[in-house]
Amino acid sequence: MTELKLHLGHPGLTLLHRAGLAGLWMTLKQLEQEIPPEKRPGSLSWELTPRQVQLFWEGNDFEVIDWLLKESFQLDNGLIALRGIDSKSMRKDSQVVIHQGILGTFLQHAKTRKVIGEQTQSLEIDEDHPPVIIKYKALESYVHQEFAKNLCDKNGNWLKQPISIAGWLNPGAVVRHNAFPSDTSFEESPEMAFILLYAPVSCCYYILRSRLRDQKAQYALVVPEITDMEVYASYRQDPQLRYAAYQDFHASSLGDAGLRFLTYQGIAESAREFKVKRCQVLTLGVVPWSSQQKSRTDLLTVEAEYRVCKNYQICKAVLPDRVVVKAKAEEGSFIATSFAREMIAENLARGYSWYAGFAEQVNSNEQFKQLCYERGGLNEMVMKTEMDDRERWFVQACHEAIRFTYGRLSQKTQDRGEFTNFDRENIRIRTGLTRCKNAESFREFITSFWARAGRIPTLQEHWDDLMDLVMDPKEWKKARDLALLALASYKGKERQERQEELQDELDEDDVDLIVLAELEED
Structure with a gap:
């Protein structure tokens, strides 16, 4: 036997x-x-x-x-x-x-x-x-x-x-070595x-x-x-x-x-x-x-650590894949995966903060536009995931600064009888962030951004904590990532994007690469 x-x-x-x-x-x-x-x-x-x-x-x-x-x-x-x-x-x-x-x-x-x-x-x-x-x-x-x-x-x-x-x-x-297959x-x-x-x-x-x-x-x-x-x-x-x-x-x-x-x-x-x-x-x-x-x-080796899994479950729920109908309906549908979830899940699996590297990875206006399609889910990530208080306060302070900046821009263009182009302002802010290559340049950018916005309640309330984050030379990349996250996740009445127009700008090949998440409005 x-x-x-x-x-x-x-x-x-x-x-x-x-x-x-x-x-x-x-x-x-x-x-x-x-x-x-x-x-x-x-x-x-x-x-x-x-x-x-x-x-x-x-x-x-x-x-x-x-x-x-x-x-x-x-x-x-x-x-x-x-x-x-x-x-x-x-x-x-x-x-x-x-x-x-x-x-x-x-x-x-x-x-x-x-x-x-x-x-x-x-x-x-x-x-x-x-x-x-x-x-x-x-x-x-x-x-x-x-x-x-x-x-x-x-x-x-x-x-x-x-x-x-x-x-x-x-x-x-x-x-x-293919020249020596029997030996290698x-x-x-x-x-x-x-x-x-x-x-x-x-x-x-x-x-x-x-x-x-x-x-x-x-x-x-x-x-x-x-x-x-x-x-x-x-x-x-x-x-x-x-x-x-x-x-x-x-x-x-x-x-x-x-x-x-x-x-x-x-x-x-x-x-x-x-x-x-x-x-x-x-x-x-x-x-x-x-x-x-x-x-x-x-x-990649992935571990089932509780906090990581909890944050991922939130991510999967608020940044789901989308079912997209092809240009010719008779050709059926396809599944478009989430662009934001790709970055977040990769960070979580590798033990990083879920927003880590956003400023470096989103390095073009097209990618930033893709990220903004999912601003509703990103906003929920900020609200629901486990984050350090300083990180959440930083995003909140940037949201308030964006809102005040939009408000002033809107008032100025209305007085002139012009259309308010918030996307242009977004590009200006994002471009400013990409130019921050060290702690000093980032401090100059963020302090100038906050100063132009005016009185920011969250910044005043948590001044010491937020200044520690901004002034620490070891934390400037984290703060830059949080600033880009704030810009991509901002939701406000000033933003009246029309999703149908955005979809019309994309050809079928683009749709296969971009999740067309609904733009949520207040």
Whole structure:
């Protein structure tokens, strides 16, 4: 009898290996419910504990493993069907996203799957919008189904020596030098390779739409840190995740994808109930120095820290994705991710203040205009998130200064019988902020800005605290970010922007990159 014993605490396991072991655990649990022992080859059986998997079988190793892999990795009308999560019974949205996500991460290379053609799927969003119409590659087969021959020798016996691992099995673990593949390839024991096969079962996938990164990655792969396989299986099989809609699988950045995964049920609830305290999020693609293979193009570890998760939940609620109808309604709708949430989620995931870097990242009038489309959500972020009192007072003081500045500008133009162009004033203020390259230049700008506005109640009430923030040479970048946040989040009666006109200025390509959030007015 052959025995294969795999433990979650093995020192050689990475996060991806542990995810694979959990995927194997989930697959065996599902097979246990569907296929009785007498119908399994080689009297195949197993024992499952929260941290261990033990497999037992008799006879030819290849026949048993080949049967197991073919039962584990199936197809459903051209879509990848994973036995471990019973994906055939999932909502169609989830099936399509898993299929596309695996093809966009693990199985990017054409040699890893056999395509039979392209299919079109119409996914309903809601009653108010046309469906999303997507196209995907339908498969005839993929490498997981035939991998038993790589784990066994010509006589069908389980291999004893390490085997070379391709990038599709362990994304990012690639040949270090293509001129010497036999000497620089990545190797694993057959047992570790067997575990990695099941990683796609427990991982999650998000459609990635970034506006700040010049990247072609379309999918983010989320690899959870698993400490209890039984508990994680209940998380992965949760009805909320199994029947999630297409729009629930969109993310604007790696941080957005990681935090969405960790908080989908509530504020850090997954970390408490399902023991998923952190995850890795990565993207894969071709890099200039290694065009022959897929490499990791980005990697981020995200932790489910309570304050971070709480602020992210607020961010996701007030800066949601938008369903946008294409120029030709018959072509359906698409999901436009939030520009502001991309910056905020990335900051939260990296442990920064949620507004950090706003002044540097929003470095053009076009980007500033995109940010201002979401001023309502940004204003709610200022009101609802956990911020230091000084930070909130600083934004409030800037809001008051903007209001007084607008008031004077409005009065002046009305006296002349002219149209008040608040956007021009916004550009002037934003340009002044971008010219602040050190603490001294920022102090000159902000004190001049406040002085021109006149009497500012919040500044007078909290003078000492706000002056400490302005005068501290180590805090000037934070204050500059807060000033830009105040400018982008200001809501007042003076601003009578017309969203319809703004939308008319955008062509279809722009709409795909910008969330057209409604401009809220007092």
